[in-house]
Amino acid sequence: MNPGNFYTMITNIQKLRDANPALAEQLRQYVFPIVGCCQTVHQDMGPYLNEYMYQEALSICFEEAGFIGKNCIKEYYFTTHFHNRRISHPHKVDFLVNEKVLIECKAISHLGSEQRQQLWNYMRLSGIRVGILYNFAPINDECEKYYYDPEQQAIFMF
Secondary structure, three states: OOHHHHHHHOOOOEEHHHHOHHHHHHHHHHHHHHHHHHHHHHHHHOOOOOHHHHHHHHHHHHHHOOOOHHHEEEEEEEEEEEOOEEEEEEEEEEEEEOOOEEEEEEOOOOOOHHHHHHHHHHHHHHOOOEEEEEEOOOOOOEEEEEEEEOOOOEEEEO
């Protein structure tokens, strides 16, 4: 895919429930226990801590919830290609759960376009279609869930 097309596409994020309500509901149900672990960490740890503390606590919570071993990879590394050649520098996302969901953890005042773009690029480059961007730092945690459809070259919020 031409990256220019991708950057044009992401300026107009659509709601998945408008495009495909059944898929939106299926994805919401699928990520429910994953988001529940994130909420537990935020509730128990509280706001304003270091991102790495939240990641470690989330790793523990995932283990307690049964997401262990190959079902949950902390610091998932992947590589990408350019002109059919592998780029040796790996990318790292905070978690890969069930080989289908990328989770990018943040501990900042508010989520912005840079954090969203980072997750969307990871989704696009890894081929993983579902991504969760979770911000633990504010008093009211922030959770954004996205679905990437490579056929439509579209990012959907769900």
